[in-house]
Structures are given as C-alpha cells and as structure tokens.
Amino acid sequence: MAGNMYGKPSGKDTWYLLYCKPRQEQRAQQHLANQGFNSFVPLLTVNKLKAGKQVKVTEPMFPRYLFLQISSEQLNLSSIRSTRGISDFVRFGQQLAQVPAGLIASLNLQQLAQQQQENNNQPFKAGDPLTVLNGPFSGIEAVYQLAEGDKRSVVLLNLLGQWVKTSMDNQQIVKNQPN
Known part of the structure; x- marks a missing residue:
C-alpha cells in the first residue's frame, strides 16, 4: 500500500x-x-x-x-x-x-x-450576491463573476433592471450576508 x-x-x-x-x-x-x-x-x-x-x-x-x-x-x-x-x-x-x-x-x-x-483569502465566489459600498454605484446590487488580478473583480451590476458587466476595485464591494 x-x-x-x-x-x-x-x-x-x-x-x-x-x-x-x-x-x-x-x-x-x-x-x-x-x-x-x-x-x-x-x-x-x-x-x-x-x-x-x-x-x-x-x-x-x-x-x-x-x-x-x-x-x-x-x-x-x-x-x-x-x-x-x-x-x-x-x-x-x-x-x-x-x-x-x-x-x-x-x-x-x-x-x-x-x-x-x-x-x-478568496472572499468571493462566482455568483455571490454583492453590494457596492462606494463610488458612483454605491448601494447598487451586483453579482460576482471572476477575479481580475489581485485587486479588481468583474461583476454584474443591476442598473435599472438590466445586468451590466463591469470591473471594480475589490474594496468597493462587499458580499451580502445571508438572512
């Protein structure tokens, strides 16, 4: 063996x-x-x-x-x-x-x-629901897609009922806590 x-x-x-x-x-x-x-x-x-x-x-x-x-x-x-x-x-x-x-x-x-x-150290997984903390999209719901280097991530933002793909600094987003 x-x-x-x-x-x-x-x-x-x-x-x-x-x-x-x-x-x-x-x-x-x-x-x-x-x-x-x-x-x-x-x-x-x-x-x-x-x-x-x-x-x-x-x-x-x-x-x-x-x-x-x-x-x-x-x-x-x-x-x-x-x-x-x-x-x-x-x-x-x-x-x-x-x-x-x-x-x-x-x-x-x-x-x-x-x-x-x-x-x-990998706080986000694909599909995780997020909220934008600051910047022009503050308070908007997002869905994590993938990492873009060590400090940025690709997310889907819910803007006026439409999902828009964008790149954001990891410090601008937070994972939503389950209820």
Whole structure:
C-alpha cells in the first residue's frame, strides 16, 4: 500500500531525501506510489508574473527534492534510484541523508496552513450576491463573476433592471450576508 502522500509518519519508517530530475518531483512521487512507497513533496502557491499578469502558481517548496519514507527492510537503492524522475539519494559521503520525522510533520502542517489561508483569502465566489459600498454605484446590487488580478473583480451590476458587466476595485464591494 502506498500510504499517504502528505508526509504523516507511520511506525518506525525513516525519511530519506531524494534528488529528482528537473521539474520531475510529481512524476517521481507518482512512480514511487505505484511501487508502494510513501513520499512527500511540500508545495507552495506563489504569485508570478506571466505575460504581464500576476498568476498563482503551485510549485515545490524545494525544487528537485523529494522526501521518501521507507523502512530499512524496504531500502532497495537500485530500484528507488531507477524510478522515473529520480536522480539519486542525497548523501553525506557514503551516508544517506535522513530527515527527522518532526521536520516532515512541520512541513506538512505549514503546507496545510497555507492552503487554509488561501481558501480564506478568496472572499468571493462566482455568483455571490454583492453590494457596492462606494463610488458612483454605491448601494447598487451586483453579482460576482471572476477575479481580475489581485485587486479588481468583474461583476454584474443591476442598473435599472438590466445586468451590466463591469470591473471594480475589490474594496468597493462587499458580499451580502445571508438572512
């Protein structure tokens, strides 16, 4: 059984550090899971500028590195090293680099906290009823459509019974509270 993919320690297994081929962490993780191994690649969501626009990108916290949890009985260096996406074990001389289980648990908690924070930072969802707080459309009903960058949103305004699509600053709108 592959175990979990989130780095929660199970039993007396030891965590080792593997070096992956460029941008092959997810591939290596999947092929290790197919062989019955538990591995962990901590991920971060960062804002990057692509084609002049800010976009959120999920990428490995440690590019080209992967944590592998195995017992000493399962430790078969050649089969692990020949897994697609894996370059080799990280070593200190002849000694394989071992990682404390507490560090893996801490990285896992940090990743889960970031995911929770990202979910909380998205105040609007498509179809949410809104009210315009200020500006020329103050007090007018609106419906959220989609984000337009980090600070603006596309909304539908109800103007004289007609819905009009426009872009507004996120600070000008507030989500209506359910009654």
